[in-house]
Amino acid sequence: MxxxxxxxxxxxxxxxxxxxxxxxxxxxxxxxxxxxxxxxxxxxxxxxxxxxxxxxxxxxxxxxxxxxxxxxxxxxxxxxxxxxxxxxxxxxxxxxxxxxxxxxxxxxxxxxxxxxxxxxxxxxxxxxxINILSGNRLENWVKEEFTARGCSIQPAALKKLADYSGGDSFSLAADIAKLANFAAGSGKKALTGEDVELLASKKINLNIFELIDAIAAKDKPKAFSVLYRELETGRDVNYIFAMVVGQFRNLLIIKDLAARSLSADSIAKKAGLHPFVVKKTLKILDKYDVQTLKTAYGKLLNADILQKEGRAALEDSLFGMVLSF
The missing domain is CATH 3.40.50.300 (P-loop containing nucleotide triphosphate hydrolases)
Structure with missing residues (x-):
């Protein structure tokens, strides 16, 4: 067997x-x-x-x-x-x-x-x-890990923790254990965003912003160069893909909330995102219209399906998307 x-x-x-x-x-x-x-x-x-x-x-x-x-x-x-x-x-x-x-x-x-x-x-x-998780699947896994340790976490705090991890499951697992021990010791019923802010390690990846910035500016040579460099240094393509998907999802969420005239701090709280992520994203938000964001996000979701069906490699799909803008 x-x-x-x-x-x-x-x-x-x-x-x-x-x-x-x-x-x-x-x-x-x-x-x-x-x-x-x-x-x-x-x-x-x-x-x-x-x-x-x-x-x-x-x-x-x-x-x-x-x-x-x-x-x-x-x-x-x-x-x-x-x-x-x-x-x-x-x-x-x-x-x-x-x-x-x-x-x-x-x-x-x-x-x-x-x-x-x-x-x-x-x-x-x-x-x-067993590939790197992102989006709802990552958040559901984090929630299950906390449940298994006999504690719970508020939805906004859960999203913040997932964003902080940068897709690094080893780091995320260590933070979950740390927060669960804190909850047990303090008698907290549900962990909050403040607890995550205090105890979790932060692994926000600046190169992902650099890649998104280049795509937003329609700077194909730079976007191609950043993506190629990340892959050449050994960065896992599934990790890069998960981060890019997450960033485009954040762009859609933040653009919608910004259209309601909310402040950066209010957007961060409502979306459950780190203020740093929100402020960086707001700087490039005007470069995209909603339809462009939806198109890009749709391409990424389609690339995920094609990869799972064995019809296309994620690496090829990422380069294809970079060159399509």
Missing amino acids: IIFLYGSDGYRLRKKSGEIIDSYQKKHQSGLNFFKFDCSQITLADLDKIKDAVRSGSFFDEIKLIVLKNILPARLPAGQIAGLLKDYELARDKKTVILATANAAQKDLAAADKSLFSLLAAEGNLVKE
Whole structure:
């Protein structure tokens, strides 16, 4: 049996993997049938150890769990791990569970080793893609995390916390734990925006504003350059996409509220956004009309659908949108 977890959200990927391992260890407590390997570090000698783990008999008639962390991209030559999975027919083996994880987007994994990715993601395996969240999905996840810790957070405070995180789920998880402990210690029924302001780390990304500014000014060379630079420095394309989507959503919200003659502080409170975000956004607001914003937002939502259906890469869609203005 093969369980394949992959995607760009490293924190949630690690958490899901940990949940599976914890569940296994509670049921099979001997520890004699549990094996873990980091494929980003293994050598051919380590591959023999994986083979030994696969071939070894199970003690106490327990199911074996073999964890292959960072299975893609692996250090071994292409075909080595795929060959092992095929040779021992591990997808059909009910007494051995392979838990394979890969912290990268589908396009990057397929590019690294298309044959292995196809084998891992094949029909019949348990496959889950875990990418960086944004918008309502991010806010719902944050809300669930607070609920799991026995506390709640006001809607505006929740939005502020999500904006502060900059899409960094590791940072966001740390802030959720910090705020939940604060709520438990202070006896608060619901966390407020002031609590978030006081305790949360702020990771507002100025380069996203630089990219949006360039798009707004119809400066295609600069917008192209900023996007290219971000990708070249290793910034995950899903993260960039989530930030751009979030900024265009903020532009629409802020433009609507600004049209009602609200002050920057009033807009920040009503929209549940950080004042810094509102003030920066107001500076470029006049460069866009509502229809342009709706068109851009629609293009982004369509790009998300095309990527999920495997018909277009997010990177290509982002460059396409930058050049269309």
